[in-house]
Amino acid sequence: MTWIDLIIIAGYLGGICMLGVMFTRRQKTTRHYFTGDRSIPAWAVAASIVATETSTVTFISVPGIAFARGGNFTFLQLAMGYIVGRIVITFLFIPRYFRGELQTVYQLLQTRFGTPARMVSASLFVVMRNIADGIRMLLTAIVLAAVYVAFVPGHDTDGGREIATVVALLLLGAVMILFTYFGGIEAVVWVEVLQLGIYLAGAIAAMWVLAANVSGGLPGAIDLGDRFAKLTVFDFSFDLAKTYTFWSGVVGGCFLTMSTHGTDQYMVQRYLCTDRPSRAGAALLASGLIVFVQFVLFLLIGVLLFAFYRPFEQAGYATSAVTTFPFASPDRVFPDFITKHLPTGLSGLVVAAIFAAALSSSLSAIAGTVVNDLYKPLKPARTDGHYLTVGKVLILVFGVIQTAVALAAIRSASSALSNVLTVAGLVNGPVLGLFLVGAMSKRIPQSAAIAGMAVSAVAMVGLWWFGGKWVAWTWYPLIGSAIVIIVAFIAMPVFSPLGRDDRRGSDSALG
Template identity: 30%
Template sequence: MEQIDWIVLIGTLAFIVLYGTYKARGSKNVTDYLKGGNESKWWTIGLSVMATQASAITFLSTPGQAFHSGMGFVQFYFGLPIAMVVICLVFIPIYHRLNVFTAYEYLETRFDLKTRTLTAMLFLIQRGLAAGITIFAPAIILSAVLGWNLIYLNVIIGVLVIIYTVSGGTKAVSVTQKQQMAIIFLGMFLAFLIILNYLPLDISFNKALEIAGASGKMEVLDFSFDFENRYTFWSGLIGGTFLALSYFGTDQSQVQRYLSGKSIKQSQMGLIMNGLLKVPMQFFILLVGVMVFVFYQFNASPLHFNPAAVKDVMSSEYASEYVALEDEKKGIDAQLRTAQLTFSEAESDSEKNTLSAEILNLQQQEETLREQSKAVIKKANPNAETNDKDYVFIHFILNNLPRGLIGLLLAVILSAAMSSTASELNALGSTTAIDLYKRNVKGRTDKQYVNASKWFTMLWGVIAILIACVANLFENLIELVNIIGSIFYGNVLGVFLLAFFIKYVKSNATFIAALITQAIVIVVWWLDIMPYLWLNLFGCAVVMGIAVLLQVILGNTTTKTPVSSEG
């Protein structure tokens, strides 16, 4: 990195922290601190909701996912617009009518304190883990690529977020997320334009899409019912709908974003904005990854994208074996470039089909070499991370973008990490303060509850940093966060649906069903019985079924505990 990159990077991050701290200073009461004084307008809510979900993982993992597997991952988001409509019609009116600070407060009014506490605890567990991962994701990759100390990176990202989140609460999170989303959109758009500019002169955008399509990267829709395929139209539409309902409807990190709205209408419009823009945004990010793939059809790509793993093998006795694979790949790269240029100029379908078969064969040879390189890396260092999907985009940024823009794209990645982590810490602190502390520690002043919220937010920030420092890289970071959510979300969503729609089911049946279901879902995930997206539907259906069955057995012996006016 050059000096200009450091100036852009540090300047951008410093502006976000200072601006957020300044704009959100002086929260006088719990409503100001946890709900931003209910002043947020719909576009602020919409951007805040998008920024909360779009972590650094989105901008690191998603392009790499597209580079390797194509556009099919976009199907994961197909259920989101449906979920937004349901939440606008059902969840938001109830939350606003009861004037709750957290989603879990409602469950006490419908069931009892223990059900509220259980769901709050489930949220704290899964979101606490996720907060650590959202810090760890950019830190591990930037550490490997730039050689920065991993622990220092975890601490720096975490501390920056803690500063403005603790000082300003929900308003600080919402205000900074508008700036962060502007930086993110600008950076990704510029990266996309530069990738297209770097393609050979006679390769237009349409030809680039044709090249990607011939390599199977533009296959967006898969209507198969193959349970072995994680991303199909049906898993996205059905499993994705339940995941989005759980995440946006019951996860406090999202609920808190639209509870800050000036009115029900403003909150609803913010979520509809997210429903309309989220799928196109993810499509565009995946398309950036596909264009990186096309770029590397005409330019040499590394045999392995993780420089730390390459360094391990090159300093071992297996270096010559790895170099031989690199030399073999260079020959394939030259053949691929020639074949792709010829393919782009071909006019007849028969010639294109012949060339397409040749290109696919070369790409298969290249993939075989990549797999062989992973085996060599493992021999050199059995503990090395050989999955390099998350390193594809950052490698392209650091090795191909002009000076200054590298700093901006790194700011994009760190801004995304900060925005999602800030929302998570804000929600974790709020849930701990409202659902656990305030509900059980009575007689404190409003100022004391605000101070408690700040201390809990800081505590969760420290916990997230510690989790980040001991985390291990998973197969794909964006999948890891979604897997963590899917293990818990279906169960919690089922509890909320019971509360909304099945009035016959009472508190004890629901509480016992939730405990049993959580154990079942963890076992099903551990045994890998179904793709993780389906766990959302499975958990929801199981908890509702068990609760109804238990209620029939228990009869009307279950009663609701009276609710304290302090909530």
């Protein structure tokens, strides 16, 4: 990398901050700050969903999946489940989001199950999202640290890279906080539209350079990948411990998407930026097809990296405990190529693309959830201006928290993709179960539903702690939501006699 690359990177980060400031004058109400006044076009929302979903985790981790020893294209089975899940959300959930003036998805639970269910679900979202996005931020900091050590001789050591990663995290956290604080969700969505274009251009550029530098180009890399069984897409074995099989991908991926895209405010906030359910549904379905194509692209990059580095020719490849030998983790393969082997200009573009993928801010969704679902029930009858001020303060607070999570996870050697999706599966499964209970039956009372959610949350932590070796994270949302439904129906006769106050009206938004 050269100073030209650094100028490109710095220009991008500065531009993001300026874009956020440009939207400041429009942020006068909570409706505008948290939902963009419902005036954002569907195509921009679709691009925002793609940028939100893929982020740095896709850019860095997915190529590492195909590069790893024994890695292949079976990850695409999960993407198939993503599409199925989107179809279910479009017809089951999205029409309900547009009944009334909602700013968060958890407000639906208020009319069906009451304030406690709403507040518990919102709290789980806040915890999960801060952890997941802290890990996302760490991935980008790793790349920025690699850029630093490439420029500063003598710092290419474990200690030097760790210090550089810390500094990078602080810089990225500051940029993310600034543009979200000033511009609200409107700035976030339009920044994500820009991000999508930049990181797709960066990925295609990296793929072109890789293909030009491996024997036989892309066809040669594909032939090599076929020789090492890296092009396998389907695995029909029924093994609960395997992460990527047809059943865990399509069924588990469907429930994972129903939870992350159907009951997670991070995604639902994007739908609420449109003015009608048909446009929100079209944006969601279009995003699924784009995401699938993206996964194919990034897996092909992984095969090209395998052909470029040729790790199978090195001593110790077959016996190493690290499947991404000679790299310590799958998340370090692509960054190494970007910082060491891309030509001047392209290297800066791709690093900027990684930053673009990382700065898909969840701070607006988190702040909106805390204001509407946790703060307003405790402090009702305040002015909209008061709630807007609280929301802006919360963006600062949670920006610091996400940075702290990233700092705490610096020494993790596992794949960030696995970490992020495991956290999402643990938390979102119980929340999805609560929404499904509300949609399936009007007779289940609040107490029975909350009991099901509590049992599910405890069971999921136990499953992760004791059964992680036997059950892959792709099954977590299905298991978590199924426990809520089963317990709620079993507990219904116990709690129903508590009276009419424990039941919610038949005109519930979820009913």
